[in-house]
Amino acid sequence: MSETVIDVKGLVKNYGDLHAVQGVDLEVKAGEVYSILGPNGAGKTTTVEIMECLRLKTSGEVRILGLDIDKGQKEIRRRIGVLPQAFNAFDYLTVKENIDYFGDLFDKRISADGLIKAVQLEDKRNVWFVNLSGGLKQRVGVAISMVNDPEIIFLDEPTTGLDPKARREVWKVIQDLKAQNKTVILTTHYMEEAEVLSDRVAIMDGGRFIAMGTPRQIIDQYGAGSICVVKAPNDAATKGVKDSGMQYEITNGDLCVKLDDNRSLAKLVNLLSAGEASYGEMLVKGSTLEDVFLKLTGKKLAEREGQ
Numbered sequence: 001m002s003e004t005v006i007d008v009k010g011l012v013k014n015y016g017d018l019h020a021v022q023g024v025d026l027e028v029k030a031g032e033v034y035s036i037l038g039p040n041g042a043g044k045t046t047t048v049e050i051m052e053c054l055r056l057k058t059s060g061e062v063r064i065l066g067l068d069i070d071k072g073q074k075e076i077r078r079r080i081g082v083l084p085q086a087f088n089a090f091d092y093l094t095v096k097e098n099i100d101y102f103g104d105l106f107d108k109r110i111s112a113d114g115l116i117k118a119v120q121l122e123d124k125r126n127v128w129f130v131n132l133s134g135g136l137k138q139r140v141g142v143a144i145s146m147v148n149d150p151e152i153i154f155l156d157e158p159t160t161g162l163d164p165k166a167r168r169e170v171w172k173v174i175q176d177l178k179a180q181n182k183t184v185i186l187t188t189h190y191m192e193e194a195e196v197l198s199d200r201v202a203i204m205d206g207g208r209f210i211a212m213g214t215p216r217q218i219i220d221q222y223g224a225g226s227i228c229v230v231k232a233p234n235d236a237a238t239k240g241v242k243d244s245g246m247q248y249e250i251t252n253g254d255l256c257v258k259l260d261d262n263r264s265l266a267k268l269v270n271l272l273s274a275g276e277a278s279y280g281e282m283l284v285k286g287s288t289l290e291d292v293f294l295k296l297t298g299k300k301l302a303e304r305e306g307q
């Protein structure tokens with residue numbers, strides 16, 4: 001079993017009367033990619049910035065790499081890397097100069113050329129930061145977060161505002177970090193990103209973690225199971241489903257039938273093949289993290305990619 005590198009118990013943060021984080025528990029193992037998924041204002045940045053020693057907690061216990069956050073801040077800062085939300089670097093320094101600037105703040109550091117290669121910016125090495133696209137700027141940010149060869153890297157919304165192609169390029173860099181056995185804490189609005197990249201996910205809303213586990217575990221525990229969508233059913237098909245006792249809803253003229261177990265689909269197909277029943281087409285849909293989020297909070301996450 002890998003060692004625990006982040007151990008948070010009962011974390012609370014109040015900003016005056018505003019209860020931004022209300023009792024968060026979190027345990028992360030070395031080498032995991034752990035995502036905190038939640039809408040605006042959920043408390044993601046507050047939570048991670050306390051772990052990064054950038055904000056002070058109101059109460060609770062936080063241990064990073066075995067060190068108590070109240071006593072070991074100096075050493076924690078040396079051994080972690082941070083890409084803050086809305087990261088920015090110096091506009092009129094090149095990619096290499098920016099990396100060197102931040103690298104020189106640490107005793108131990110990786111060479112700029114090694115990092116430029118890791119984030120695939122070789123052809124932009126001598127280009128001013130101001131002249132890079134949003135996705136390339138984020139890759140510079142990830143390179144800077146790795147400059148002290150950290151054991152844990154915190155990436156706060158590294159892909160917000162990027163187009164799907166640029167987002168996938170950042171995903172590739174994160175997957176490479178995982179391949180090097182780095183621990184990565186990622187915050188995001190995008191459920192697809194969390195599903196693709198993470199070993200485990202916490203869904204955060206209103207300052208609390210409302211579900212935690214692997215994406216599969218969360219979907220199995222809180223999802224509605226599978227649904228079969230029957231398009232353009234005639235009256236006989238609808239009546240057949242109604243009389244069968246299967247749970248269903250009619251949405252935009254489609255019959256959405258809940259599949260309770262592995263025999264439900266065969267049963268449905270049989271009854272739709274009988275008598276006068278007819279329909280257009282049929283498709284089976286599983287639950288997603290987005291469905292779980294909607295069910296638990298009544299809110300939608302950010303817009304889906306590409307929409």
Ligand SMILES: Nc1ncnc2c1ncn2[C@@H]1O[C@H](COP(=O)(O)OP(=O)(O)OP(=O)(O)O)[C@@H](O)[C@H]1O
Binds near residue numbers: 018040046085
């Ligand atoms: N320095 C601060 N002073 C007062 N209130 C704050 C401060 N920072 C955050 N808040 C409030 O705390 C709550 C949580 O904010 P936080 O930035 O942690 O959320 P978030 O999940 O990171 O949101 P986003 O997805 O928009 O980045 C919000 O209501 C926010 O307005």
Ligand SMILES: [Mg+2]
Binds near residue numbers: 044045046085156
């Ligand atoms: Mg935030």
